[in-house]
Amino acid sequence: MTGNLHTLPSASGHTRLRNLRAEAPSASGARFWSFGGTVLKILGLAVFAFLLFGPLANLVLWSVAERWYTPFKLPVSYGTRYWEVVFRPTGDAMSSLMTSVSIACLTVLVALAVSVPAGYALARLKLPWRTALMILFLLPQAFPSVAIYINVARVFYSLGLTGTITGVVLVHAAHGLVYSVWIAAAAFAAVDRDLELAARNIGASPLRTFFTITLPLAMPGIMASAIFVFLESLDEFTGTFFVGVPQVTTLPLLLYNASMGGNYQIASITALILLVPSVLFMIVIERFLKADVLSKVGQ
């Protein structure tokens, strides 16, 4: 007992001493480490930014390169000749752009028309096998789409739907349903139920409550799901590759054909056109997709 009492103060004295001794170099040492840390952070960020934007920079370079071959690190001559080729009003690119945008808009309409009611039902009403139903909407994304599309193309062929806009829109909408239904369900689930109850209490009909309270509050989430579906459709390559050929040429198909044909300039310019909506939506997405909705996705 006495031994313990005796050793305790001396032990703490030792640590205090050690601390003091350690403090002397640590003043300059800490500055060194924090400087080193900052340099490391800047380096890390620079590498991250290079890996993020390098591929895009390469794309931009190719779009303005009139001649670029092997030993040269940068294009041999620059010019906008290929931009003129792409943007000729009679060119393939402009008609592909129109086709792509109209298909994407129609796809959003179809997907929202079926997924807003479905999302509301999944979020608010008692449904049997709710988890199984949620999984069912994931399935078109969960199953490797190539295997499905080759059979959709076979079925569509017998119905005369291959090579038509309708056929492509249907394929895109079914593929986008997981985004629209899951995000719509999360958006409806994030709406405060008390607000609906308050509206009902002061005499609003269920339908009026839905259109004046629930739907406006869920709107940002539904807009986000519409954005996802729009981009999913614009981005879609595989389905169009099997169902749309040969009549429906969307931008991704044009890009693929140009790239595989070795025409990197046309491919890069087409890719840049496809990038515009992507970057725009990337900038605004957080305004629509709030954290409270995101945390409910898939539940």
Add this chain to the structure above:
Amino acid sequence: MARPSLFGLLLIAPALAMIGALFLYPLGFSLASAFTAPGGGFSLMHFDKAYELYSTDILFTLFIVITSTILTGILSVTIAGILTLGETPWLVAALRNLYRWPLFIPFIVAAQCMRTFLAKNGLMNNTIVGMGLMEPLQATSLLDWRGIIITFVWKQVPFVTLMLAGAMASLDRATIEAGRNLGASRLRVLIELVLPQVSQTLLVGLVLSFVTMLSVLSVPMMVAGSQPTMLTVDMAFRINSYGDYATANALGVISYLISGMAAWIYLRHNVKREAAA
């Protein structure tokens, strides 16, 4: 539990009909085609042929998709963790503005970017050589399995990070502060306090990424042309070159099984969570 709502079923019916017509019916078609012998009747002969011709590609596909998913998970958790727990304001701000850029870039555009960026004479090798970090002769093309993985990770990390960072932002800060005050390092707070609370979101993000990568046709076709390649390319090849639906559908069934693994993990996690709740 109250009785199921008939109205609810009515509301969900159009969406279900769409899935039925455009997904379940073709799915049945593909299963029938894969398991039916030319003369009719059940047979596994198409699987024999698929395995004989494409067993390397099956393993290759598994390897690519699993590696990409793991890398995506690690990078997303790291970035979302820095965004949530970072104590260097300028770093967090810069990262927040940077990481999302590839989010909505179409796969086919990503493929075209990487096709030029990762080439032997692409911008990446040129930059490294230009900075004097590598001899020109050491430059190699990454346009093979590495290119596919890089493209997939580049494209999927922002998506998973966006979901994760959103979920982490809506967490109760008090627990995180308490952990920090008790002396836990940021890494430990991330792994032991934050991650368990957002594991559902992480899982959903990774499952969606896994199956997305398994379904992409453009990236393996454009980034890595030669053998071995992914199952999606093999299926397209069987159809376009031979009109051989039976073998293509057998390959399709094999890729269903692979994505079935991901769905099974998701389901098991959900069931466990509902049992715990």
